[in-house]
Amino acid sequence: MTELPASYAKYLLGRDELFVDTIRPILLQSAADKMQGVRVVIDPHVLQAHLDEKIPYGEIVEDID
Numbered sequence: 001m002t003e004l005p006a007s008y009a010k011y012l013l014g015r016d017e018l019f020v021d022t023i024r025p026i027l028l029q030s031a032a033d034k035m036q037g038v039r040v041v042i043d044p045h046v047l048q049a050h051l052d053e054k055i056p057y058g059e060i061v062e063d064i065d
Contacts, residue, residue, distance in 0.1 A: 004031050005058050008038075023049045030057065039063055 004012075008027045012020050023040060026049040030038050037055025040062045041048045055061050 004028065007058050008060065011060050019047065022047050026050060027060075037061065 004024075004027055008031065012024065012027075015023075023038075026038055030036055030051055034057050036051040036053050037057055037059040038049050038061070039052040039055060040060060041050075041064065042062055043064055052061070
């Protein structure tokens with residue numbers, strides 16, 4: 001199994017289980033290809049993450065939609 005880079009693991013620290021379960025699959029996908037970072041969209045009714053080629057690998061950007 002692919003291990004998360006330290007920056008991703010640190011991002012998940014202290015987050016609730018639902019948050020981790022939602023975001024972790026995309027972090028693992030990013031860690032597997034090592035080509036793209038992750039954009040996390042946080043809105044009062046939405047939590048989603050997706051790979052973003054504009055974000056360097058190992059970085060996470062939070063955004064509101």
